[in-house]
Amino acid sequence: MPDDGPTLPDLERVTAHIDDHFDTHLAMAQEWVRQRSVSADGIGIVEMAELVLGGIESLGGHGEIVPTKGHPVVFGEVDVGAPRTLLVYCLYDVQPVEGEDWISPPFDAAIVDLPDVGPSVIGRGIMNSKGPLAGLIAAAQSLQAVTGSLPVNLKFAIEGEEELGSPHYAEFVQGHRAQLQADAALFPFYSQDSAGKVLMYLGVKGMLFLELIARGGDWGGxxxxxxxxxxxGWFHSPAWALVQALSTMLSTDQRRILVDGLYDQVAPATREDRDLLRHLGTSFSVETQLREAGVSRFKHDLPPAELLETFLFEPGLNIDGMVAGHHGEGMKTVLPHEARAKIDVRLVPGMDPDVTARQIRDHLDQHGFGHVALHQIAAYPGSKGSASDRANAPLLEIYRSSGVDLEVWPLVSGSAPLYVFTQTLGIPLAIGGLGHGGRQHAPNEYATVEGMRLFEHSMAAYLQRLANS
Amino acid sequence: MPDDGPTLPDLERVTAHIDDHFDTHLAMAQEWVRQRSVSADGIGIVEMAELVLGGIESLGGHGEIVPTKGHPVVFGEVDVGAPRTLLVYCLYDVQPVEGEDWISPPFDAAIVDLPDVGPSVIGRGIMNSKGPLAGLIAAAQSLQAVTGSLPVNLKFAIEGEEELGSPHYAEFVQGHRAQLQADAALFPFYSQDSAGKVLMYLGVKGMLFLELIARGGDWGGxxxxxxxxxxxGWFHSPAWALVQALSTMLSTDQRRILVDGLYDQVAPATREDRDLLRHLGTSFSVETQLREAGVSRFKHDLPPAELLETFLFEPGLNIDGMVAGHHGEGMKTVLPHEARAKIDVRLVPGMDPDVTARQIRDHLDQHGFGHVALHQIAAYPGSKGSASDRANAPLLEIYRSSGVDLEVWPLVSGSAPLYVFTQTLGIPLAIGGLGHGGRQHAPNEYATVEGMRLFEHSMAAYLQRLANS
Incomplete structure (x- = not known):
């Protein structure tokens, strides 16, 4: 028999339980970080999937590690007979750390007292996204301990290839439509900035990740x-071909992508988006953004609301890396036979990754770079929800009732394959939770200990509000 | 008392002695290759200098390992009281092998039967230039063994930083002008192509080796x-800045350097140069050049003499290597804070490296890339001699009397700091000897065993002809 979910006094007891057991909860997140799971090399991936499955089973749920053509998906279910079901999306893989200089080893998960933000766990994946996933499970454990059950049924579909561009997750979702049905979906995330303000995102961008490879051949070199x-002096150079090909793709001021037709697909911001942006423009801290990134100025000299609109609703073209020839110490005079660059396009609403990829291929061909190969490594569209949908409304209520500063963003610039929920499954999706972390995909990724505690409180509250919605 | 040098019957006995002892001679060259001496990392440099000094001492000479601000110069002298003195220039350092795929380990110096060219020593430095230096010393050993002496005095000034752009050799020469005086200078080299034709070079290009570094800063990023x-979408990218900066420097067809004023310094080919080029145009094998390099076509669609004039008397701009961000396997979406490219300009007659470097700096500034740093790693002008000078005339006679096919080039596209002989010391310099090798600065550098034997014959003959000149 479903119960009616915990009452408010219950929730106070739950947060007290979280606080009393927080050392144990924190230790679980640290253990997960210490289990390397860089999807790019695959080391430890299976062990990490087992840890996640163990977390689900600790709630009395059952699950399995579902093989894909790449790294497996951890699928699990905790059916308490509640009327509402939440589908938890998350990842158990992390970004590589090669060539990075960390103040504490990336897989030690040590607690370091960081300037400005205080005691924090330093480690690859603590922010993105082992900390939030472990915290959600820990919060559910406390809910169970206090109330004897959970206010909603939980489903988990945790992937191990998000940092590779989720090449097999969509196929998994397609193949498990029935099992994945739910009332709402949640991607747990530390949503507070270093000043404590919550940044709530109603959507994500899509991703087109490509590799350009120039190699000598019939064209020369x-x-x-x-x-x-x-x-x-007399042979063509693949490295020059790559440089010249890339340089045709972006204006010299780096503001405009020069690929024909690429902007044609872009859906302009809606009236609702612009309302949110206008509101954001009054509170958005340009200085905080720049300081946290270690950057002196933005590309665009615009008022905040317009800067945000440009940033969020226009596609960006990034060089993620490139390599050719001799790049070590000293002098070596070689003409390399191959040069490679990895680039990504952040896809905004309206953009279809396949169309964009074809436009880039056409662009290269039309500019005389037919000999520069283009390999597609990842491609998925973005996803956008609404502040009033069943997934986002309860989260917004929690933020508002907690008294934190709040910014609601129509879109975030980051990418995730969330279209599989909103489009493939038709389930509204929220991203968030309290808590603060930073430097994901970069050295010294961190999450504050205090934020991790507040995150658990917010997750317990979210499950309750969802049950009552 | 000086003697009159060996007679012709003596020389026949010397070549017979070389042949009889060739296994031992070959073993010395192999031993030298096995002693790594990559100047870029410095490992084994001192040990290699000692091997070279040992070679000089094996001729009854004396010498010393002269410190410089970088790797030392091996300076040695074998004074037999002859009227003529030859100064031997060579290098004991080699190029790195990182990232290269070899059919036999680069420091094994194994003998492999190569398609087309036959049994060959495979190893880093066997061609450039441990094989030739060891062979010259071995030939002198045979001369001594047969005639009891040498026909000329020998001086050696062997550097350990040629592959770094000879940053300290000019200073060494300036500081040892008196000790280095000689009648002629020789840079020993395997001059035959895979078909047996001798390629004789009367000059070399100069070198300007630069590193471009783009890093975020006040300009953005x-x-x-x-x-x-x-x-x-909103931060500038140093990687894009590097790509855009580079792309302004060379035309899209890769034929013309776009740096203002760079061609103004270039001295056009002389009438003598053009006569040599016209002659070369009749024998120069376009197909051999392309085949040996694994290249399908030249940049320029020109008749051979004009192709050669373009190649030899116009500067080239090369990307030796570049690196930024994530360039390993998989996907990692980062905006790198730094991007680097190593480039070199081959300086033709008339070009001053300092002027060229300044023009490139000005070019970057004028194109809005003042924030891209330029570091000078090596800079020296070219050097050009004549077929009739005291160093080249005897070598030309040997080639002609040996009956091999012969091409005389006014200039080679490679670079070496030979201006210190022809300009600083005022000594004519020859480059050459019989023998065949290839793939210097590339995987599977090799020299044929038969060519190494013929090289020694040619060196014994050269010392005799120089004595009689």
Whole structure:
């Protein structure tokens, strides 16, 4: 028999239980960080999937590690017979750390007292997204301990390839439509900035991740091995071809992508988006953004609301990395036979990744770079929800009732394959929770200990509000 | 008392002695290759200098390992009281091998039967230039063994930083002008192509080796660490700045350097140069050049003599390497805070490296890339001799009397700091010897065993002809 969910006094007892057991909860998140699971090399991926499954089973749920063509998905279910069901989306993989300089080893999960933000767990994945996932499970454990049950049924569909661009997650969702049905979906996340303000995002961008490879061939240049650099006078260079090809794709001021037709797909911001942006423009801290990134100025010299509209509703083209020839110490005069660049396009509402990829291919061909190969590594569209949908409304209520500063963003610039929920499954999705962390995808990724505690409070409250919605 | 040098019957006995002892001679060259001496990392440099000094001492000479601000110069002298003195220039350092795929380990110096060219020593430095230096010393050993002496006095000034752009050799020469005086200078080299034709070079190009570094700063972009790639929409990218800066420097067809004033310094080919080029145009094998490099076509669609004039008397601009951000396997969406490219300009007659470097700096500034730093790693002008000078005339006679096919090039596209002989010391310099090798600065550098034997014959003959000149 379903019960009516915990009462408010229950919730106070739950948060007290969380606080009393927080050392244990924190230790679970640290253990998860210490279990490396860089999806790019696959080391520890299976062990990490087992840890996540163990977390689900700790709630009395059952689950399985579902194979895909890549790393498996952890699917699990805690059916308490409640009227409402929440589907939890998250990832158990993390970004690589190669070439990064960390103040504490990335897989130690040490607690370091950071300037400005205080005691924090330092580690790859603590923010994105092992900390939030472990915290949600820990909050549910406290709910169960205090109330004897959960206010909603939980489903988990936790992937191990998000940092690779989720190449097999959509196929998993397609193949498990029935099992994944739910009333709402949640992607748990530390949503507070370093000043404590909550940043709530109603949508995410899509992702097109490509590799450009220039290699010698019929068009010219050495095809199979590097040659002596003295040959640059009469042999074509794949490295120059790559540089020239890339340079045609973005304006010199880096503000405009020069690929024909690319902006045609872009859906302009709606009236609701612009209302949110106008509101955001009054509270959005330009200085905080720049300081946290270590950047002196933005590309665009615009008032905040317009800066945000440009940032969120226009696609960006990034060089994630490139390599050719001799790039170590000292001098080596070679003409490399191959040069590579990894680029990504952040897809805004309206953009179809396949169309964009084709436009980039056409652009290269039309500019005389037919010999520069283009490999598609990841491609998915964005996803956008509403402040009033069943997933987002309860979260917004929690933020408002907690008294924190709040910014509601129609879209975030980050990418995640959330379209599989909102589009494929037709389930509204929320992203968030209290808590603060930073430097995801960069050295010294962190989450504050205090934020991790507040995150658990907010998750317990979210499950209750969802039950009552 | 000086003697009159060996007679022709003596020389026949010397070549017979070389042949009889060739296994031992070959073993010395292999031993030298096995002693790594990559100047870029410095490992084994001192040990290699000692091997070279040992070679000089094996001729009854004396010498010393002269410190410089970088790797030392091996200076040695074998004074037999002859009227003529030859100064031997060579290098004991080698190029790095990082990231290269070899059919036999680069420091094994194994003998492999190569398609087309036959049994060859495979190893880093066997061609450039441990094989030739060891072979010259071995030939002198045979001369001594047969005739009891040498026909000329020998001086050696062997550097350990040629592959770094010879940053300290000019200073060494300036400081040892008196000790380095000689009648002629020789840079020993395997001059035959894979078909057996001798390629004789009367000059070399100069070198300007630069590193471009784009880093975030006041102009924009992350200055101290990479940030998440999603920020490309509003933060400048150092990687894009590097790509855009580079792309302004060379025409899209890769034929013309677009740096203002750079061609103004270039001295056009002389009438003598053009006569040599016209002659070369009749024998120069376009197909051999392309085949040996694994390249399908040249940049320029020109008749051979004009192709050669373009190649030799116009500067080339090469990208030796570049690196930024994530360039390993998989996907990592970062906006790198730094991007680097190593480039070189091959300086032709008339070009002053300092002027060229200044023009490139001005070019970057004028194109809005004042924030892209330029570091000078190596800079020296070219050097050009004549077929009739005291160093080249005897070598030309040997080639002609040996009956091999011969091409005389007014200039080679490779670079070496030979201006210190022809300009600083005022000594004519020859580059050459019989023998065949290839793939210097590239995987599977090799020299044929048969060519190494013929090289020694040619060196014994050269010392004799120089004595009689």
């Amino acid at each position: 050495p095809a199979t091995r590097a040659v002596h650099g003295m040959n640059a | 992350p200055a101290t660490r990479a940030v998440h790639g999603m920020n490309a």
